[in-house]
Amino acid sequence: MSDHLSSYEPKNAFSKWMDSRLPVMRMMHGQFVDFPTPRNLNYMWTFGGILTFMLMVQIVSGLVLSMHYQASDADAFNSVEAIRRDVNYGWLLRNIHAVGASMFFFAVYLHMARGLYYGSYKAPREILWILGVIIFLLMMATGFMGYALVWGQMSFWGVTVITNLFSAIPLVGGAITKWLWGGYSVSGVTLNRFFSLHFLLPFVITGVVMLHIWALHVVGQNNPTGLDIKTKSDSVPMLPFAIMKDAFALAMFVLIYAWFIFFVPNYLGDADNYIEANPLSTPPHIVPEWYFLPFYAILRSIPSKLGGVVMMFGSIALLAFLPWLDTSNVRSAKYRPKFKWFLWAFFFSVIALGYLGGKPAEGSYVIWSRVFTAYYFIFFLVIMPVLGLIEKPLKLPNSIMDAVLGGGGPMAGSAAAAAPEKR
Amino acid sequence: MGYLVDTVLIYFEEAVLASETKMRSAGTATGQHGAAGDQAEPTRRDFITTAALGWAGVGGAISLWPFIQQMNPDASTQALSSTEVDLAPIKEGQAITVLWRGKPVFIRNRTKDEIAKAKETPLASLNDKTAENGALPERATADDANRVKKGKENWLVLVGICTHLGCIPKGQSLADARGDFGGYFCPCHGSHYDTSGRIRKGPAPRNLEVPPYEFVSDTKIKIG
Amino acid sequence: MTRFVLKGLACLGLVVSLGSGLATSASASGGGDEISRQHWTFGGLRGHFDRAQLQRGFQVYKEVCSTCHGMKRLSFRNLSEKGGPEFAEDGAKGLAETYKVSDGPNDQGKMFKRPGRLSDRIPSPFDNEQQARSANNGALPPDLSLMALARKVEVDHPFYTLPYHMIKDIVTGYQEGGPDYIYGVLMSYGENAPPYKDNGGHLAKMTEADAKANPAMPRCATVVSEPGQADVCNKMSEGMHYNEAFPGHQIAMPAPLRDGVVKYADGTPGTTENYARDVSAFQAWAADPKLEERKRLGLMAMLYLLGTTVLLYFAKRRIWSGVPH
Numbered sequence: 001m002s003d004h005l006s007s008y009e010p011k012n013a014f015s016k017w018m019d020s021r022l023p024v025m026r027m028m029h030g031q032f033v034d035f036p037t038p039r040n041l042n043y044m045w046t047f048g049g050i051l052t053f054m055l056m057v058q059i060v061s062g063l064v065l066s067m068h069y070q071a072s073d074a075d076a077f078n079s080v081e082a083i084r085r086d087v088n089y090g091w092l093l094r095n096i097h098a099v100g101a102s103m104f105f106f107a108v109y110l111h112m113a114r115g116l117y118y119g120s121y122k123a124p125r126e127i128l129w130i131l132g133v134i135i136f137l138l139m140m141a142t143g144f145m146g147y148a149l150v151w152g153q154m155s156f157w158g159v160t161v162i163t164n165l166f167s168a169i170p171l172v173g174g175a176i177t178k179w180l181w182g183g184y185s186v187s188g189v190t191l192n193r194f195f196s197l198h199f200l201l202p203f204v205i206t207g208v209v210m211l212h213i214w215a216l217h218v219v220g221q222n223n224p225t226g227l228d229i230k231t232k233s234d235s236v237p238m239l240p241f242a243i244m245k246d247a248f249a250l251a252m253f254v255l256i257y258a259w260f261i262f263f264v265p266n267y268l269g270d271a272d273n274y275i276e277a278n279p280l281s282t283p284p285h286i287v288p289e290w291y292f293l294p295f296y297a298i299l300r301s302i303p304s305k306l307g308g309v310v311m312m313f314g315s316i317a318l319l320a321f322l323p324w325l326d327t328s329n330v331r332s333a334k335y336r337p338k339f340k341w342f343l344w345a346f347f348f349s350v351i352a353l354g355y356l357g358g359k360p361a362e363g364s365y366v367i368w369s370r371v372f373t374a375y376y377f378i379f380f381l382v383i384m385p386v387l388g389l390i391e392k393p394l395k396l397p398n399s400i401m402d403a404v405l406g407g408g409g410p411m412a413g414s415a416a417a418a419a420p421e422k423r
Numbered sequence: 424m425g426y427l428v429d430t431v432l433i434y435f436e437e438a439v440l441a442s443e444t445k446m447r448s449a450g451t452a453t454g455q456h457g458a459a460g461d462q463a464e465p466t467r468r469d470f471i472t473t474a475a476l477g478w479a480g481v482g483g484a485i486s487l488w489p490f491i492q493q494m495n496p497d498a499s500t501q502a503l504s505s506t507e508v509d510l511a512p513i514k515e516g517q518a519i520t521v522l523w524r525g526k527p528v529f530i531r532n533r534t535k536d537e538i539a540k541a542k543e544t545p546l547a548s549l550n551d552k553t554a555e556n557g558a559l560p561e562r563a564t565a566d567d568a569n570r571v572k573k574g575k576e577n578w579l580v581l582v583g584i585c586t587h588l589g590c591i592p593k594g595q596s597l598a599d600a601r602g603d604f605g606g607y608f609c610p611c612h613g614s615h616y617d618t619s620g621r622i623r624k625g626p627a628p629r630n631l632e633v634p635p636y637e638f639v640s641d642t643k644i645k646i647g
Numbered sequence: 648m649t650r651f652v653l654k655g656l657a658c659l660g661l662v663v664s665l666g667s668g669l670a671t672s673a674s675a676s677g678g679g680d681e682i683s684r685q686h687w688t689f690g691g692l693r694g695h696f697d698r699a700q701l702q703r704g705f706q707v708y709k710e711v712c713s714t715c716h717g718m719k720r721l722s723f724r725n726l727s728e729k730g731g732p733e734f735a736e737d738g739a740k741g742l743a744e745t746y747k748v749s750d751g752p753n754d755q756g757k758m759f760k761r762p763g764r765l766s767d768r769i770p771s772p773f774d775n776e777q778q779a780r781s782a783n784n785g786a787l788p789p790d791l792s793l794m795a796l797a798r799k800v801e802v803d804h805p806f807y808t809l810p811y812h813m814i815k816d817i818v819t820g821y822q823e824g825g826p827d828y829i830y831g832v833l834m835s836y837g838e839n840a841p842p843y844k845d846n847g848g849h850l851a852k853m854t855e856a857d858a859k860a861n862p863a864m865p866r867c868a869t870v871v872s873e874p875g876q877a878d879v880c881n882k883m884s885e886g887m888h889y890n891e892a893f894p895g896h897q898i899a900m901p902a903p904l905r906d907g908v909v910k911y912a913d914g915t916p917g918t919t920e921n922y923a924r925d926v927s928a929f930q931a932w933a934a935d936p937k938l939e940e941r942k943r944l945g946l947m948a949m950l951y952l953l954g955t956t957v958l959l960y961f962a963k964r965r966i967w968s969g970v971p972h
Contacts, residue, residue, distance in 0.1 A: 039972045043663060064493050081720055081793075084937070086498040089489035091937040092944070240472070240966050247479070248963040251956040258952055262945025263820035264691060271825070274797035274934070284894075355806055404971045471965055475958035482951055502724050502766035512754060 006030025023101055031217050036235035037242040038223035040404050044114040045221065045242075047107050054104040055209065059202050061097040062146075069149065071195035073188030076151035087360030095265040101143050102268045103257045105291035108136060113347060115399040116322075119331030120222040126323040128215040131208055133320045136203045140292070140316075145198040147289055151191060157286050159194070160186045160288040160306040165299075184211030185279065225403045226331025227396065234400035235267060293357030294350050298376065300361045301369035311373065318380050325380055327388030339387050346379045505647035507639065510578065518595045520583060523646045527583040527591055528634055529607075530644075533618060538576055540605065541567040541619035549630075550622045556633040567619045570633055580644065581620040582634050585609040587627035592616060607631070680812045682800045682831035682892050685924070689931060690823045692946065695939050696932050701732035703911055704929025710909050712791065715783060715900075717771025720792035721933055724765040730939040731932055738763060746770055784886050786899035795825035795927070795934035807832040826927040826935065828892070833923035835892035836902035840883050848877035868896040 008029035010016040019026055068087050070079040112132070115121055121129035148159045152207035163180050167173040182189035183253060229235050236242070260267065268290065272283045288296050295312050302308035318325075333340045349372040356372065359365040397403040507522045508530060513519055516581065518531035533541070546552055546564055553561065554569035563569045571579060585592050593599040594607035594616070602608030602615035604623045609616075614625030621630040636646040688697045708718065723743035727736045734742070743763035748770055750803065751758035763770070771790065773779035780787050804812050815821075842858035843850040850870050858864060867880035868889060883889060887897040904919045904956055911917055915925075932938070 040972065060490065064490055067494065068497075082497070082499065085720065085725075086500075088492045088495055088497060090493060090497070091941060092489050093493060095941075167877075236970060238971075241970065244472075244959070244963045244966045247475075248956070248959040251952065251959045252481070255952045258945070258948050259817070262941055262948060264817055264822055265941075266822055267817060271797050271799040276795045359912075365885070373849055401971075471958070472962045473953070475962035478958050479955050482955060498728075499722070499766070502722065505764070509754065525946075 003015075004030065004036060007034050011400045018136055032243075033237065033239040035217065035238040036220070036229060036232075037238045038229060038234060038400055039236045039241075040223055040225065040400050041221065041245070042224055043245075043249055044110065044117075046246045047111040047114065048216075049400060050107050050250050050253050051104070051111060052209070054107060055202070055205065058097065058100050059206070061093050061100060062199075062202065064093055065097055066199060068269070069195075071149065073151065073191055073277070076149060076191060080150055082239065084328050088091050092261070095261045098111065099257065099260045099265060099268060101146060101309055102289070102291065103253070103260070104139065105143065107253070108139060109291070112136070112319075115222075116346075117333045117343060118222055118224055119226050119326070119328075121322045122326060122331050123323065124219045125222065127214075128212060128219060129323060130320050131212040131215055133316070135205055135212060136319075137172045137210050138208065138318060140206065142198060142201040143289065143291065145194040145201070148191065149198060150273055151277045152270075153275045153277055153281075153283050154270045154273040154286070156186060156277035156279065158288055159190065161286055162288075163190075165309045165312075168309040170306070183200060187279075205322040222331065222335060223400060224332060225397060226335070227400050231401070232259075246371045266393060287358050287378055290354065290358070293355075294353035295357075296359030297369045300357070301373045311377075315373075315376060318377070322380070322384070325384045327385050328391065330393040330396065335396055336387075336391055337394060338391050339383075342379060342383050342387065345375065346420035349375045349379075370418070433489070462524075480484070485560075505645050507594040509647045511642040515577070516597075519644060520595055521646070523582075523634060528646055529579070529581045529595055529620075529631075531579045531595070532581055532583075533577050537605065537618040538567070538581075541617060543621070544617060544621075548623075550624075551628065553630070553631045554633070555630040557635045565621055565630055570619045570621070570630075572638065575638060578644075579618070579620060580633060580636055580646070582632040583603050583607075584630040584632075585611065585614055586622065586626055586631065587612055587614050657682070682827055682835075683822070684800070684821075684827050685830055685927075687823050687826055687928065687931070689938055690821070692820050692942065694820075694942055696928065697729070698733050699913055699915075700925050700928045702734065702738060702920075703913065703915060704925035704927070704932075705732055705734075706911070707904075707909050707926040708791070708929055711903050711922070714738050714897040715772060715774060715779075716791045717773070717788075718792045718933055719771050719790050720771050721769050722765070723763060723767055723769060725933075727765075728936070731936055732929070736765070743767060784899065788900070791930055791933065793934045794829060795931040797934075798828040799824035800827050800831070811924040814913070823931070825917065826931040829930055831892035832890060832898070833904060833927070834920065835890050837889040837891055840868045840896070841887045842866050843870065843880060850878040850880055909970050 005395065006026045006029050008019075008023075010019045010025070015025060018024075040072065068079060068083050068090065070076060080094070083094050085091075087093075115129065119395065131143045144158070144162060148155045163186065165179055166180060169176060175369040181187065181192070182193060201260070227234075270287065270289075275283075287293070295315060298315050299308045299312040302311050328336060330336055333343050353369065353372045353376070356369045357367050361369075397406060449478075482545075503524065506637055508521050510530070510532070513530065513532045516534045518529060520527045522528070529618050544567070546566065549565050552565050553564040554565050556563060556569055559569055567576070583591050583595070588611065590609050590611035592607035592609040592614070594601045600608045600610070602624075604615050604617035606618045606620060608614070609615040609625070609627065612626050614627035615623050616627075616631055617623050619630075620633075621622060622628070634646055637645050639645045654708060687694070688700070708716075723739050723746075726732055726734045726742070727739040743765055746763035746767075746769070747760040748763045748767045749758055749763050753759050764879070772788075773782065776787060798943060802812075841852045842855070842861075844853050844861070845864075849872070850865075850867065851862075853864060858866075868883050868887075869881045870956045871879040871881065881895075883897055886899050887899060890896060890898040904922045906919050907917045909917055909922060911921075915921055935941075
């Protein structure tokens with residue numbers, strides 16, 4: 001794909017003049033118009049575009065909210081209320097941003113699951129995948145700090161709990177925590193720096209996203225078969241084919257997004273966050289936003305403070321090593337009959353951890369959290385390396401076009417059913 | 424916005440047509456999914472694509488409105504209306520400045536001399552001949568009587584913002600320079616106002632504005 | 648293809664609700680037992696407030712609740728704004744003038760009281776937390792402006808029915824946990840905590856008739872039972888009131904409503920139930936004054952987006968027709 005040449009032809013005098021000085025149109029044309037896209041991409045491949053859209057929505061809505069938000073412990077909560085009540089369309093902008101954070105994570109989880117299922121992390125896409133992990137980490141930091149800005153009870157106590165994680169680090173933990181807080185507890189000083197960083201990080205994310213797209217366009221998109229594009233007939237030009245599919249998928253996504261914005265804006269939030277932060281009283285159950293729950297469950301399942309913190313961060317850091325932990329020669333789980341089931345079990349255990357992360361840390365909830373946490377790590381550290389060596393994959397089709405013409409439907413699920421016919 | 428949508432549409436249509444030709448030849452080459460019956464398609468295809476993108480584009484444009492509208496004064500700002508000022512402590516020749524809607528309002532208890540000077544100035548010698556008084560019709564002339572309340576001619580109430588570029592003119596405190604006409608002098612670009620707050624010399628285009636106000640008692644006014 | 652789209656939509660919905668519902672199941676403020684969902688005019692997709700109900704609710708707030716609870720995020724002007732109780736502007740102005748609002752400092756540097764204006768916030772009954780606590784036996788009457796969003800009805804569904812309940816709530820647009828909770832608390836006051844008898848270490852509820860015969864038996868707000876241990880009876884604390892819906896069943900606020908304490912002008916019967924319902928609705932509006940605008944705009948937005956999706960679907964299908972994929 002890096003050797004793919006743009007078929008751009010400047011049409012008038014100005015574009016010719018421009019093209020010989022700054023060939024930005026040629027680059028755009030080459031990367032986003034006639035860029036060869038595997039013809040067999042299913043709808044799971046539309047989340048990249050959706051995520052780009054969400055990033056823009058979050059930046060724009062965040063920018064306008066910051067015109068009204070006041071980052072001080074005395075005014076933060078009041079200014080959010082003023083946005084909801086008095087600012088013109090403030091309620092709408094606020095819902096767009098708050099629900100948007102959830103939808104962003106929802107899309108990124110599906111995007112990651114897609115990558116796991118079809119082996120998009122494998123050579124030559126290691127850097128692409130690692131950049132994705134970095135984006136995910138940055139998103140988590142941004143989401144966490146943004147949630148703090150509301151300065152409700154759950155914001156305040158969430159910040160307290162999460163920043164206290166760092167105190168688990170031996171020797172320097174206390175100093176680091178104090179440094180993060182800018183004081184001896186979470187205060188308006190902490191809030192102010194979180195606002196600064198919350199404003200900055202999305203632009204850092206944008207930068208890494210550009211690298212992510214760049215890396216993608218060097219190696220080209222993976223596809224449900226996991227095969228490389230071999231001949232021209234394996235691909236279609238990005239415009240209009242992939243773009244139109246993306247546009248349709250985006251419209252469906254926005255439909256759901258808008259439903260939450262207009263009809264259930266508080267469904268994804270926590271009632272406690274409509275109570276102003278009070279450093280003297282902790283709510284009975286502290287839970288993070290839903291998108292952090294699986295990791296929160298991992299944290300709580302470990303009975304040691306340091307151990308829990310290490311496991312939690314480890315569970316994310318581990319993702320960066322997947323390209324080397326997976327030893328199979330076959331990319332797509334579609335052609336790996338055993339791996340596929342272990343992978344579905346992994347998806348299930350992440351959802352289960354999410355459920356358990358929202359439950360009180362007691363009784364059988366803790367036991368189940370440990371079971372699923374154990375599976376999370378065993379899957380990556382044992383099953384992936386070992387299974388890759390012993391599993392006998394299904395026969396791969398000769399090319400993407402062969403797979404398409406071989407009767408597989410447009411979606412992954414039916415392709416799995418179609419696979420045995422090809423043997 | 425409309426231009427942008429058009430450009431995108433044209434670009435899109437070209438790409439669709441080009442790729443159709445390409446795909447048709449590719450399809451026949453592999454002997455699969457022949458292009459039979461596709462001949463009549465392009466027009467309908469163009470229409471539905473145009474309609475879909477046009478429809479989506481209009482929605483995108485409309486959804487910009489909240490993002491623009493949010494910058495206008497919010498409901499609580501619009502509701503902040505009036506300020507009451509007690510005039511009793513202001514002696515003849517003195518002046519105070521109060522804040523109304525975030526703007527300085529000059530209130531001066533004019534001397535008899537100042538009133539007389541303001542009254543005898545002929546309309547013809549004024550740069551701006553309109554009263555600039557929100558309580559009066561737009562065509563009201565800039566006579567001193569139209570700049571103050573009847574029976575309370577000693578009280579001059581003005582928005583203390585130079586009509587040139589928004590500086591605050593001097594003249595409220597006794598030590599200030601009051602310009603060539605004994606009223607106010609804007610040091611930023613040298614605008615001179617008379618004892619009725621009317622522009623007489625300098626770059627300012629209009630007389631100082633008289634805010635809406637009323638006397639709620641003999642010595643109390645409500646601005647706004 | 649259509650089947651696939653439907654399937655895809657269903658899957659999306661399922662996953663959204665799965666993920667999101669975890670947060671719901673996790674959140675725990677308010678809570679309590681015995682709270683059932685009420686029918687509200689502002690529920691559902693085309694919900695709107697009943698003006699007369701909001702006006703009655705304000706009356707209940709003003710005559711009963713406001714002796715202890717503030718509503719500091721409401722301004723008088725809100726009472727006459729669109730989408731709320733919509734009192735006539737003169738009425739709201741007149742109402743504001745009956746309040747004394749502190750302002751200043753004046754020219755002598757002193758704070759002073761003046762009649763309220765439309766732009767003023769509704770004054771709270773206490774100047775600060777300390778004053779509120781000392782007047783209320785150490786308990787702090789919370790501000791009510793956001794109460795309807797700051798509380799939720801907690802229902803512990805088993806995990807296998809959870810997705811169903813989550814999808815149902817999302818699709819029906821259920822957001823009325825707060826008013827349900829407020830109504831539930833106001834309607835769940837009991838004379839006294841229920842009596843229990845000891846059954847070999849296990850505490851069992853008795854009827855009031857049995858309790859009369861055995862006045863020595865304990866009355867417990869809650870009973871804690873741990874396997875292998877004798878049950879522990881949490882008795883009512885001094886100055887607390889029994890409430891079936893309140894978490895822990897002990898509430899510092901005495902039952903605020905009795906039949907007839909407020910005289911409705913519109914002929915609505917002055918029953919405790921009506922008061923509770925009206926004041927809950929009023930608080931729902933106070934917490935979410937843009938609800939009507941939101942739902943109205945929402946319906947239009949959904950219709951528009953549905954159109955976009957359908958158009959894009961057909962455009963996409965046309966473009967891909969004849970292209971094997």
